Amino acid sequence: MLSALILLALPWLxxxxxxxxxxxxxxxxxxxxxxxxxxLILGASxxxxxxxxxxxxxxxxxxxxxxxxxxxxxxxxxFLMYAGVYLVLGVCAMALSAFIRKRNA
Numbered sequence: 001m002l003s004a005l006i007l008l009a010l011p012w013l014x015x016x017x018x019x020x021x022x023x024x025x026x027x028x029x030x031x032x033x034x035x036x037x038x039x040l041i042l043g044a045s046x047x048x049x050x051x052x053x054x055x056x057x058x059x060x061x062x063x064x065x066x067x068x069x070x071x072x073x074x075x076x077x078x079f080l081m082y083a084g085v086y087l088v089l090g091v092c093a094m095a096l097s098a099f100i101r102k103r104n105a
Contacts, residue, residue, distance in 0.1 A: 003056075006038050007063040008070075015071040027072075031082060035064065036089055043090035047097025057090025 014026045042060055046053035061083045068079040 003042070003060045003063050006034065007060060008067040010034065011067040011071040035082075035086055039086045039090040040093045043093025043095075044097040046090070047094040048101060050094065050098055054094070057087055057094060060090065061087040 010030055014023060014030060018026045039057065039060065043057050046056045064086060065079055065083045068082070069075065072079070
């Protein structure tokens with residue numbers, strides 16, 4: 001539910017209500033601060049129970065791609081790169097969280 005809010009609703013809000021240079025600033029904030037931080041937190045929490053939560057980073061990357069293609073520009077290939085980087089961030093955070101959890105247990 002939180003993924004849908006962050007990865008679908010925030011791009012919609014940015015495209016619908018912010019115009020001009022402000023829209024660019026909001027998009028930069030989303031793409032370089034909010035989304036990476038969200039994927040790191042999501043991956044770290046998924047690392048606590050990988051057998052059940054392994055798909056969260058993948059599904060969230062797909063939601064990001066859907067949100068950006070729907071509200072910004074359908075088929076823009078740059079968003080594929082962003083989704084890939086976010087997926088890598090989420091998977092690395094998940095692996096690191098699982099490693100730390102296993103080491104401390």
